[in-house]
Each structure stands twice: as C-alpha cells, then as structure tokens.
Amino acid sequence: MISACKELGIRTVAVYSEADRDALHVRYADEDVCIGPYPPSASYLNVASIVSAAEITEADAIHPGYGFLSENSRFAEILADCRIAFIGPSPEAIRTMGDKALARKTMMKAGVPTLPGSSGALETLDEAVELARKVGYPVILKASAGGGGRGMRVAQNERDLAAFYEIARGEAEKAFGNAEIYLEKYLTAPRHIEFQIFGDRFGKVVHLGERECSIQRRHQKLLEESPSVALTDELRETMGEAAIRAAKAVAYTGAGTIEFLLDADGHFSFMEMNTRIQVEHPVTEEVTGLDLVKEQIAVAAGEPLSFGDKPIKARGHAIEFRINAEDPERFTPSPGRITVFHPPGGTGVRVDTAAYQGYVIPPHYDSMIAKLIVKGRDRAEAIARGRRALEFFVIEGVKTTIPLHRKILEEKDFQEGRISTRFMERFASPSGK
Secondary structure (H helix, E strand, O other): OHHHHHHHOOOOEEEEEHHHOOOHHHHHOOEEEEEEOOOHHHOOOOHHHHHHHHHHOOOOEEOOOOOOOOOOHHHHHHHHHOOOEEOOOOHHHHHHHHOHHHHHHHHHHHOOOEOOEOOOOOOOHHHHHHHHHHHOOOEEEEEOOOOOOOOOEEEOOHHHHHHHHHHHHHHHHHHHOOOOEEEEEOOOOOEEEEEEEEEOOOOOEEEEEEEEEEEEEOOEEEEEEEOOOOOOHHHHHHHHHHHHHHHHOOOOOEEEEEEEEEOOOOOEEEEEEEOOOOOOHHHHHHHHOOOHHHHHHHHHOOOOOOOOOOOOOOOOEEEEEEEEOEOOOOOOEOOEEOOEEEOOOOOOEEEEEOOOOOOEEOOOOOOEEEEEEEEEOOHHHHHHHHHHHHHHOEEEOOOOOHHHHHHHHHOHHHHOOOOOOOHHHHHOOOOOO
C-alpha cells in the first residue's frame, strides 16, 4: 500500500504495535504512530487507537490491509461517522457477505450456484439431521461468521453430525463471538477457484480473471496461480459472469473475491466472498499488468474504474508461494531473528516482504514473512522460474516453508495440473512424505 501511495504522491501514516516497532512499513511511511502493545485487542483491533492516530495525523483515509479489521463492518461505519474514508466496500456489503449463512442466502436469490444445504443459520440439531438426510453425507458444518478453517467440522454420518454440532457452535462462538453455524454438502476433493472482482460507485463491476488456490493446509492457502488449468474459456466466462452477479447483488465497490468450489465434472458452487484485497492479489497483478491497490485508492476517492469496458485477459502464467516462518515438516511456527536474508531476483521474479536481515519474526501474529511471485510465458516456464527462485531464496535463523514449496514443484501431479484441496495430504506425515 505504501508503494502505491508513493507513486501516487500520497503521504502515508503507518500504525504499529510495540512488537512491530522495527517493521519495514514503519520505516517506509512518512509518519508513524504506535497504537498499543502486542496483543491485537490492544493495538490492531483497537478501533479507538486507530481512529485517534488518523485524527492526530489528519489522515483522509484508512487502508485496512487484509487482516484484523479489514472485514469489520462496524469499523467501516465508525470511519464514516468520523469522515475518514474506508478503502474498501460499504459496511452493508461487508455485513451481508461476512455472515456466511446470509451470504449463501443472498447468492441463492441472485441465481449464483450454491451447494445443497441450509438456506440460513441452523436453529437446532434436529434441523441439521433432517437436512443432512436430504443432502446426503458427507456434510460440513461452518461458522456463519467464520473463516480460516475455524468452526468447521466434516460429518461422514449422523453420529458424527450429532457429535460435532455443539463442538462447531462452541468453536464459532470462541473464534468469532457468534455461535451460528450452517450446513452444506461436503465435496471430498474439489478445486478452489476464486475470481478477483472490482466495483466502483457508478455501478460498474468487472472481474479480472481467476486464481487457483487449491494447494492448502488446514484450510490455509500455501500456493496460488493464475490462470487455472482446469478452466476452459467457456467455463471461465460462465464463472466470471456468476462472480459479477454475486458482487452486484450487494452493490459491491472496491476490490473483492468471489470464491467457488469446482468439482471434477466442471460444476461450480459459491463458497464465500472476501470483502477485501487478498494476500494473493499479486498473482492477478502479474497476469493483468494492473496495480490493484492503486485501483482501490482511486475507487475509494470516487473515481470510476480505469479498466474500460473490454474484458481483462490474462497474459502469461503467475504463481505465488507464501513463505512462512514455519517448520515445513511439522507445520509449527518458527519465530525468531533472521540472521541471513537473501531474496532471489532475475527475470519474472517478484518478492513482496517486510523482512530483512536482523529482523525478529514475532510470535504474536501471522507467520507469513514473504510472498514470492514468479511469472512465465506459460505454466511450464513459471514452474521453472519458481524452482530457480526458491533455490536462490536464502533465509537463515528461522525455519521456513521454502523446502516444502520445492517439494510441491517436483510432484508430477502438480506439474500436470492434477490438484485439489486434498493435494497436501501427501505431505501430512512428520517426514513430509
């Protein structure tokens, strides 16, 4: 975000917790304000502190990033009351699509394909049992206010459903302060395909193509690419139209993502909408040549979309690798001081990071320390560049997921595009095999 603002000639203010005092965004911003100690509740989720920082620095707008308050409708409302622009969608759109059960119901009304399941939040276990009998097992229970895999339970039979119902409600309450859950038919090995959409205040909504996000661990994405090898031109057009229809159903403005599940027969269903820019947006930037953050800022300032009326077509192939500070075999966090940091370069390689040699990875927040994005003329060249870039990416002092990504690229099924959300199960053992 700071890079986009620099190019636009806009002054920036960085807010940070005490744990992030040495982070690069603090160094790069024109001004910086500490908003509290490391617990998110006392800093990055402290709305009063953030608004105060904006007011004392006379900031005109706030970009919420892609975590913490980025999908908090109340935060967007408070900023509007304070006459500070929120670089994101309206509070109403955030509220509707943030409630997964309500979003599902809204998509049904808009004619967007959805999986068989409940039309809203479940009221009782008996209702869930009756519905599961109609839908057929397996089914999945999901938190209405959820995300990131929390509050999810897969039931293979009625006994599982009875056992998991209250557990899922409890997890949802603990994670999101909302115990409501809903039920859907569970697809055992789908692809996860998402469409990047953009809307402006003049009613125009476009999509910028898809990203394949099937390589996941514990419902958390590890690797994303665009375009997806699973989509024909016809299917891409059909899914893109459905994504636009979904966004228009909530009068969406700014950057967002419509996420679909795609089965082996080419049938797709709405999963959820992310009412923010996503971690993997550089993949779309690389194949479209657009700066999505600049576009976010322009739309928030009341400007129309700059894309024109012609569909945006991808050029080449891009892959993003999430480089996390984790033990790649046990998937446990690996915080600590980075003693050596040497990112790769060369043709078709981009690294987005806030890390540097000597930086201490704190244990308090998300473990991602860099995004490695490679682009090639086609998927084969992108994979080759990914191999080279991962080999040249040197990080010492903490363990990272770089070795895991190198293993993924050597898998024949990945090379030939035979992937699904169950792909990572082959790396589930402590040995990584």
